[in-house]
Structure formats: C-alpha cells, structure tokens
Amino acid sequence: MDKIKILVVDDEEGIVHWVTNVYADRGFLTFAAMDGEKAVEIFKKEHPSIVLIDVHMPYSAIDGIQTLKKIKEIDKNTVCIMVTRITDNKTVEEARKLGALHYIPKPLTMDELDEAINEAIDIVKKGKK
C-alpha cells in the first residue's frame, strides 16, 4: 500500500520542520510549504490526501483560506485541517463552507494535532476502500 501523503503549510519554518518530521517518523510521506503558492504547486505535483494549513501567513501572497479554496478546487476530496491563532467566527465559518475538516487553535499540542490527523487518516482510508 502507498504511504499516505501529508502536506504541511505554515510560514514558520520551525513548525513545518517539527510536524513533517514527526509524521515522517511515523511512516507518512510528508511535504512542506512555507507559503500558499508553494503549497498549491506541491499539491498539483504530489496530490497529498491530507493538508494542514496555517490560516495566518502574512508574508504569503495567498493566505490560508485562499490556499484551502484553491486546493479544494483542484480536488474537493482532499482532507484539510486548518490551524490558527485567530478564531473569529467569520473565518471559521468560511473555512467550514470551503469544506475544511477541523479548525485547531494555536498553540498546537501534540495530542490535539494527533487527534485531528488520526481522524483525517480514517477518512482517507475509508475513501480508498
């Protein structure tokens, strides 16, 4: 069976490094993007089934919500998890409408991240069957 591909999008390199490393150690194929455009580019090439997106990326040409939108346009079955510090209702509602699975507030803990990723994996596995 092919390894499940996870794409991590965050403008903070340390966070991307941490998340990709942890899940790579657990046997997933992980990709890192530091901005929205790069994320879409990798997505087109690699077609990951799970994408973890930081909403707030001030230095990126497109922000997290737009990245989510573009990815969903390419493949609406992609399981997307949003990560952010800002949890205003408008953004949450937008993410929900665009079909995000989870919305996790920062600061991230391993438990919260694991819980969300495990659920995503279940969905991906069911979809493959």
Place this chain on the structure above:
Amino acid sequence: MFYVLGLENIKIARIILRASYIVAIGFIMISFSRLFIAGIIRFMPESAIIPGPLYVVYIIYFVFIYSYASIKLLWRYRESSGYFKMQLKYIGLAFAFATVSGFIHFLSAFKIKEIFPHDILIAIYSLIMAYAIIRYRLMDINRALIRAGIFTIVYIIVLGIPVWIGIEGRPFLSERLGVNWWILPSLLLGAMATIGPFLYLYLQRRAEDVLLKDQRRYQTALRELSRRMTRIRNIDELLKAIATTIVDTGKISYITIYLKDDEYKSYRVRFSHPKENHSHFKELLPLNHPIIEILYQQRKPVLSEEVTTINKEDLYFSLIVPCFMENDLLAFIALGTKPNNHIYTQDDIMVFEMLSYSTALAIENSIFWEEIQERQRKERVKEMDIYAYSLAHEIDNPMQVIMGSYYNLKPKIENSELTEEAKKSMIRSLEFMSEAAIRVTGMVEAIRSFGSRTSGELNPLEIKDVVESFIRLYTPQLKAEKIILAKEMPQESIYIRGEKNELITILINFAKNAIHAMKSSSEKRIVIKAMRTNSDFVKICFSDTGYGIPKEKILTIFAPFVTTKASTVGTGMGLYNVVRMARHNKGKVWAESEGENKGATLVLELPIAKDVKKEDLLEKEDKRARWKF
C-alpha cells in the same frame, strides 16, 4: 398699582403712573376742603359723606386708573407663567376687593346704601396682599420693614426736633429774639430737611449691609465661582466645586446635581452633597419627567411652590436651577432650604440664574474635554491592542517551534542508541524547554486578552452571564484556597450595558480581597448574590467571612493607596481601579461590613438597561474551542 404699572416697560404706562401720583397728591391737599367733601352725615342711618364738586372728578380718576391697571394686570397674567403668574393672581384678587370696596363707598355718598361694609373688604384686600408678600415674595419683607423703620425714625428726628424747639422753646426764644423767634426753628428745619435724605440713605445702606451680609457674601462667592469654573476641565471636580461653594457659603441644606445621560435616556445624579443625604431624590429621572418639562417651559430657576404636580418622593427641593446650553437642558441643580428656612429672594434667584449660564458653559466645556480625552484614550488602547496582538503572534510562533521541537526530538532520543542516563538527561532538558515555552505562551495569552479588555465599548449583557463567567474563570483559584462558593441568582433575566471583561475584573478584585481577608478565617465562604436594587438598578453583592472592615475605613476603602492588607501585600490600587472600572460601566461600588471579624460585603451596582432584549446579546465566544465541522 405701582407694582402692576411699574412692571410695564412702556413709556405711556410710566407717564400714567407718574401723572396719577401728581393727581393723588393734589387730591390729598384738597381732601379737607369743602370742594372735595362738602359735609359728613353721622349715623343717619349710617355715616356717609356729602360729595363736593371735585369728588366726582376723583371718582372718574379712580375708575380710570383702576380700570387701566386691571386691564394691564389681566393682560400680563395671561402672558406670564409659573411663579410670577401666582403673584399676579393674588394681586389681581386683592385688586378686585379694593375696587369693589371703592365702588360701594362711592355709592354711599350718593345715598345708596352699602350692601356690605366696605371697610371689611379693605381689610380683606390688606390680608391678601400680606399673604402674597409672605408666600409669594412680592417683596423682601425684612428689607421693606427695615427701610420703613429707618425712614420713620429719621423723619421723626429731622422734623420733630425743630417743631419741638418751636413749641417748647418759644418763650425762651421770644425773650431773646422777640417777634422773629420763629427764624431759628425754621432755619433748623431747613437744615435738618436737607440732611435728612442723606442720613436716611446712609442708615439704610448700613442696615442692609448688616441685614444682607450673609446673602451678599454668598452672592459674591457664587459670582467668583462663575468666573473660576470655566477653567475646570474635569466634570466631577467642576460639580464638586459648584456644590461645595453653594452649600458652604449659602449654608443651604443640600444640593443635588443632575446631568443628562444620553445612554440611559434620563437625568442622572452626578453629584450630591452632603453625601449622607440620600432620601430626597431619585437617582434617575426620565427625560419626560414632569419636572423636566417644567424646566423646559420656564427656562429659569423654579421654586418648589410653583410646582404642585411633582411627586416629592422623586425629588424634594426648595429651588431648582436649570442649566441650558442653547435649547438643551444639560443639567439641573436641586437645592435644599436656606438656613432657618429663609426664603429664596428674587436677588438669590437672579444670582442662581446667572450662575446657571456659566455652569452650563462649564459643563459643556468639560464634557467636550472629557470626550477628547476619551477619544485619545481609545486610540491609544487601539494601538496597544494591535501592538499586543502582533507581539503575541510574534512570540507565539517561536514558542510553538520550541514546543514542536520537543515533540519531534523526544521519540528520536528515546529510540537512539545513547545510554539510558544520557537519554533521560536530554529528555529532561527538552521538557524544561517545553514547559518554559508553555509558560511564555500563557503569559502572551494573558497580555492579549488584557489588550482586548479595554475596548471602551459598553455592550448589552445579562447579569447572570457576567457572574457565571467570573465563576468559571475563578473557581480554580477559590478551590486552591479551599473556599466554598455559593451563588444566588435572580429568576428573571436582567440586562445591563457594560464591558464584560471589566466587570469580571471587578469581581476578580473583589475575590482577591476576599481571599486575603479570609486567610486566617476558620470558615471560608463567599456568597455572590445578584438582585435588583429597584426598577433602575441591579447589584452584585460579594460577601465573605473574612476579618471585615473597621467602621472608619468603610468609606475610604475604595480610595487609592488604601489597603486593608499588610503594606507589603497590597498596593492599595486594586479597589481603586475597581472604582474606575465601575464608573466606566456607569456603576458604583461600595463596601458594607458589620465591623471587625464579621465579614464584609462588596457591592457593585449597575444601571439596568431596560431597552435591551435577549437577541441583542452578543454571541458567546469561546476562544479556546476546537471546531469540528
């Protein structure tokens, strides 16, 4: 007549008034001549006079002047309002009696029997005038009496001495001066008559100086205040200056100053002096309250006698002074009684009227100044918010990296081929790093929420929700101190307008105070009770079983730098900040305690927002919630 015609500012009325004086003097001079009264009939069957030819002229004069004055009076009465109208009513009534009495008397001269003794009507006329003078202040009775007294005494002396010399000293003078003995008393009479008016004026001035000493003193003080107060920019300081000057110099029993409060659509007490006098007013008076309507109609000081429609429980006052800025009633000042229940004279009322103009100006000035400061403060707070937010983000991300690195490295170290001891030491170091990062994150969160705390806006809230939020937030601390918490909430929903974070901070400060007060109590219990004070206010009472507050400290506990704690523990600023926050939420805080070791109750009272409905409440936001769609 003098009163009525003297009021008229028309030249013709003044001319008629003066002419009538001359005619009257003329009639006095001829009153003993047979041209005026030809004779007197005694007891046949009643006393009457036989009119002379000029008597008819006199009647025509009387009818003309009385009719003219009556028409003027009626006309004036219809145009006037309030207090002045009452004065005119009584004068008119007295006038009517005098006229009827006059006519009855005239008719008797033409052999028409008096249907009613005219002397009784004259007496009634005098009584009504006397009543009006006292009750409706037609004139300041003290001043009138003193003036009349001085006048009488001066002229008895001035005219009496020469006459006395003339009568008693005649034999003596005749002996010395012969036929021309009268020259000396006459010269004396002339000299005395010349000195007389000066002496009279001098004495009158001295008497009034003594009589009106207090009044002049406080009128001067009020004028001084008018000049001074436009320079005071803080509204509370301004009102305090006004109130204390009026009460202290005028010895007025109390003063209450109401200010228009747009947010609550009412006039609200902003200052009251002396403080303990709470029974004579309501805190809030709606914009359409009868007294407000009266003030809008009159636009000048109103005496309590002028208004009968006001419920004395709403507002009890002797004089009420409105402060208008153009067409807007900004504020009004309710005054108690003067010392010894003396009346407010027209002079007083005039001074208060002058004062009210400068007060309105000063209030407008300080409100404007306050608004500018508030705007500046809000801008600063907004800047701080943005700064705090971006700071939080900038700190958060690196902290997240440190925590994440711990998650990343921990399994790698565990699975490495290092010695157990080395693994343990490395993991311990990583844990220290991670814990430190979590601490910093928590601090950032606190700063961030403090930043959003002072947005300055008052939002619709439910009182229960505020208390519940506080309890949720603070239960862990209370548990740690082994304190039992009980709450009593009202059944109904009571809405207020406030800033939730500030209100919670007030309760947290109450709690901190209670925790400290109960440090050595055997029973540690806090009761939070929310209830209506009356239809306008709701209060949250926060009772503890701590060491209580000594009586002498109960009023000062909320002042800055006052602390019940040992000086190393408290800055004394906590409860003072509470006052500031309460004031921002249009509320009040105070303390109640039965005395030492009997516990204390801190009370936060807020105005009920009657126009708020359930659907106005902001959506509850739980920032830490995880969202799963």
